[in-house]
Amino acid sequence: MLKVLDVLSLPVFKDFRLVTDNSGLYNEISDAKLYEDATESTIPEIYRKGVFIILSPSILLERPDNPNGIIMALIERQPSAICIKEVVFSSLRQELVDRANALHVPIFFFADVFLDEILYAVKNSLTPYEINTLNVNRLARILLENITESQIEYLAREINPLFYNNVICGFCIPKDQENLPNAAAALFEEYLHNSTPGQKAGKYAYSVLKWPRGISFIYTTGARQTNMRERLMEKISQSGIEPTQVSIGVSNPYHELRFMKKAFNEALYAAIDALLLQKQTRDYDQIGLIGFLAPFRNDEWTDTFYYNFLNPLDQYDKTNDSNLMQTLLAFVRNGGNIAKTAEATFQHSNTIRYRMDKIKTILGLQEAPDAEIQLYLFVRLHEMKKLLI
Numbered sequence: 001m002l003k004v005l006d007v008l009s010l011p012v013f014k015d016f017r018l019v020t021d022n023s024g025l026y027n028e029i030s031d032a033k034l035y036e037d038a039t040e041s042t043i044p045e046i047y048r049k050g051v052f053i054i055l056s057p058s059i060l061l062e063r064p065d066n067p068n069g070i071i072m073a074l075i076e077r078q079p080s081a082i083c084i085k086e087v088v089f090s091s092l093r094q095e096l097v098d099r100a101n102a103l104h105v106p107i108f109f110f111a112d113v114f115l116d117e118i119l120y121a122v123k124n125s126l127t128p129y130e131i132n133t134l135n136v137n138r139l140a141r142i143l144l145e146n147i148t149e150s151q152i153e154y155l156a157r158e159i160n161p162l163f164y165n166n167v168i169c170g171f172c173i174p175k176d177q178e179n180l181p182n183a184a185a186a187l188f189e190e191y192l193h194n195s196t197p198g199q200k201a202g203k204y205a206y207s208v209l210k211w212p213r214g215i216s217f218i219y220t221t222g223a224r225q226t227n228m229r230e231r232l233m234e235k236i237s238q239s240g241i242e243p244t245q246v247s248i249g250v251s252n253p254y255h256e257l258r259f260m261k262k263a264f265n266e267a268l269y270a271a272i273d274a275l276l277l278q279k280q281t282r283d284y285d286q287i288g289l290i291g292f293l294a295p296f297r298n299d300e301w302t303d304t305f306y307y308n309f310l311n312p313l314d315q316y317d318k319t320n321d322s323n324l325m326q327t328l329l330a331f332v333r334n335g336g337n338i339a340k341t342a343e344a345t346f347q348h349s350n351t352i353r354y355r356m357d358k359i360k361t362i363l364g365l366q367e368a369p370d371a372e373i374q375l376y377l378f379v380r381l382h383e384m385k386k387l388l389i
Helices: 057-061 067-076 094-102 115-123 128-144 149-159 177-194 228-238 257-276 289-296 300-320 324-333 338-345 349-362 371-387
Strands: 031-035 051-055 081-085 107-110 166-174 204-211 214-221 246-250 281-283
Touching: 031 115, 051 067, 051 115, 067 081, 067 094, 094 107, 128 149, 128 177, 128 204, 128 257, 149 257, 166 177, 166 228, 166 257, 177 204, 177 214, 214 228, 214 257, 228 246, 246 257, 257 281, 257 289, 257 371, 289 371, 300 324, 300 349, 300 371, 324 338, 324 349, 324 371, 338 349, 349 371
Parallel strands: 031 051, 051 081, 081 107, 246 281
Antiparallel strands: 166 214, 166 246, 204 214
């Protein structure tokens, strides 16, 4: 685990001045945050033990009545360290120094360094997988919890403090479905190998996150550009990920960060559609039924429909040592074309016809006018459930 002492060797820290004792220099750093928009009352909710805090001068300048109160509140949270710019003041009250020493919280003063440089120096020193875990957990809260729009924006900027309001997402799913977790990890390693050490503040900001089943790209920009999709695809192509190894989904662009949840899901659903249709890239507005089915994949009624198909086929295959399920999957993937399914499964066309008739008999679909539609829906649900939680 990264310690405060470790980051002091980075060039950005060369002129930092320690104003407390050195008892906290071996504190472990769990994360790094720029403190710029909280109050004493909200600090306990936001900042936890182990966070490396860079204190924005604007906070203290806006609170001339009680700047020391803010610093004391931060000390009480036992962060790994606190950095304060000398533009505010160059010394601390003794009571603050004593309390920081008692809780082993090192406090540094610095002058001619940008806050963003410190933030990224620390974050980029943490192992990529530690940072990834933190950010995946934050995005998971956005995706899965019933939170307010302001909380979504807050968590989004926890992922990347430089995020702008205009956002578009991409998702890459490995085509190697037999070894999906390892394939996703390999994609992330490829990205890390090809990514630059840091990111300067500019007209855009982006983050890349590894998931068990793929890699997500979140791209934001400060202007309502018409080429956001182009810029996102640029970032994906620069990541070192081989395009032939993945299916890529792209969301619609949104002009408020609070729509990140929608953008992420759109990209994920589009990637699944691309994978199932064996396409290189799919935009969300190009997909059809997947966009309707995916949000309801775990609905009670959807599950009833799904398992009414899965259980009988599963049971038949186990009892008879057959592979009707694989035949059905291949049949739907090949657009219901008997000849293509036979070619894909190395079977005779008559064998495919016999197996499809058997499947319909087992499921009671012999006379159903919409049998093909029901089978299509089932297969799409089955494949989505493999890729989605």
